[in-house]
Ligand code: ADP
């Protein structure tokens with residue numbers, strides 16, 4: 001049969017079409033994101049049990065690991081002398097009988113029922129002349145002979161579960177879905193792609209990923225679906241990119257760039273070589289008609305803001321406007337202030353646009369943006385929310401992109417007539433293969449150098465009972481004229497946890513530890529005016545300690561702050577801690593970061609934090625964070641409406657990422673609309689299955 005003609009419709013039927021799935025179970029399944037038959041067959045095992053070689057019970061040999069299937073003949077619980085309870089389950093087949101023995105697991109008694117079949121694995125021993133297995137791995141597989149073939153006698157899948165659905169039930173349901181869709185699974189690669197990727201056809205891979213006949217076949221099936229995960233994402237990114245460059249509304253900006261030169265000459269410092277190189281890459285892009293679509297990655301404190309402002313000068317120098325968008329109001333204000341310091345004397349007019357502005361002022365700023373009375377507007381997502389119209393926007397910069405998610409990006413460029421040059425900054429360093437996957441529609445620049453004189457930040461792990469010593473250290477820093485951030489994981493104490501919270505602790509610290517020193521409070525639930533006032537007082541040195549939350553995580557730049565105390569560091573991800581740590585050591589004094597462990601921080605958390613304390617390179621930290629948490633979490637993949645990676649690990653599987661990247665580029669390059677007949681299988685999956693899921697993810 002010609003698989004290219006199979007339709008996606010049968011697969012898109014509700015999973016309730018499968019035997020065993022009623023309305024109640026459907027609700028459970030939906031918790032796993034399963035709604036359709038297709039979702040069921042794409043619910044991949046998280047592990048496998050090798051139950052291929054079943055040994056007749058009579059032929060079990062003492063000392064050898066074996067799998068066998070048998071029927072429960074008797075279940076006898078009894079109280080033992082030393083052990084509190086002993087459960088003996090006699091299991092037999094035509095060839096013999098063996099006892100399964102469980103100590104101190106009285107609840108198992110209900111699990112085993114006489115007459116049901118079980119599959120068990122373990123090592124047989126002889127005890128007082130009786131053949132037995134102590135605590136073998138064992139699963140009840142029902143009394144039905146055919147059904148038991150799903151669970152034993154082969155390599156058996158182990159699925160991710162949710163409350164209300166047992167392993168056996170899930171296996172039965174997925175097996176049913178596979179049977180129902182057998183012969184109906186459309187192919188989504190072309191034969192050429194399958195050959196190039198060296199993967200089996202989709203239908204074959206699907207059968208093999210659930211019930212592989214051999215480990216080799218399983219490996220090939222996994223390869224197939226790994227590559228599928230990135231390939232369609234790559235197609236999406238490239239299609240978007242092709243659309244953008246076809247739009248061509250962004251004006252090329254040819255040299256010379258006198259405004260940029262004056263901007264750079266007027267800086268109070270020399271740009272680092274890395275900053276100059278990246279600026280050169282940006283300038284190279286804006287001079288071409290394909291335009292600028294670039295991600296700038298660089299360690300916290302490497303000086304991305306000044307590069308962003310310099311890039312803005314490229315556009316402003318030619319009479320266009322530029323916009324700089326930051327994820328928080330605090331950061332937007334700080335960027336605006338800094339921009340002003342550099343711009344006022346160049347005659348470049350700047351404005352601030354954030355949600356907290358009084359209505360009248362907001363309207364005034366919007367009007368200035370529309371008429372072209374401002375050249376550079378700095379703001380938050382207010383910049384894209386209110387459908388601001390620019391007179392002529394030449395360049396848009398998004399700072400700390402990882403805080404926005406992928407969706408936001410699409411919207412900035414939604415109005416096709418208004419496509420500006422586009423620059424994205426992020427401080428979370430990620431390996432190139434992952435960057436290519438997440439930001440595959442952007443070119444990549446890396447600022448891999450910190451400005452000279454940047455101070456070391458020493459990171460120390462401190463046990464909870466040494467709190468007093470930490471406060472002493474902070475007071476000493478205050479006496480030297482330095483400042484400190486004192487960070488808490490929560491704003492307010494909640495009833496459910498005993499975590500310390502910023503507001504309560506602030507009041508206590510003010511009365512006790514820091515009675516002699518001015519301290520302030522800054523958290524996300526304060527009004528904008530209160531926040532701005534707190535940070536201003538801190539910046540001016542009128543308060544020495546700032547009790548705060550993660551609102552300071554991104555970008556806050558107060559050079560005189562040398563100390564950071566993090567309470568409950570075990571509550572934070574490593575990449576986030578690294579961002580936080582980047583807030584200190586920016587000025588004249590070495591920085592220190594104290595991680596004050598909560599009482600209940602476990603061994604794993606301590607180990608993680610010890611790694612963090614020993615590494616000050618953001619790249620190493622990010623890689624460890626990725627390894628521990630997976631890319632999805634760091635990048636907020638799911639929230640941002642892009643399907644997550646279930647099988648592929650862009651770090652380990654970079655060969656597959658590259659293969660996919662090259663192939664997707666070739667296809668979109670030749671056939672941007674996927675209209676050629678030979679691309680039909682790809683186009684159909686992309687349009688009928690992949691993209692609709694994206695839309696769902698964005699709504700849901
Ligand atoms: P990030 O890359 O984390 O956004 P910023 O742009 O906030 O870093 O820069 C951190 C600090 O370093 C700022 O105070 C900035 O003025 C300063 N800075 C940037 N570039 C240089 C440089 N080449 N030499 C010295 N200081 C610099």
Ligand code: MG
Pocket residue numbers: 304305399555
């Ligand atoms: Mg920054």
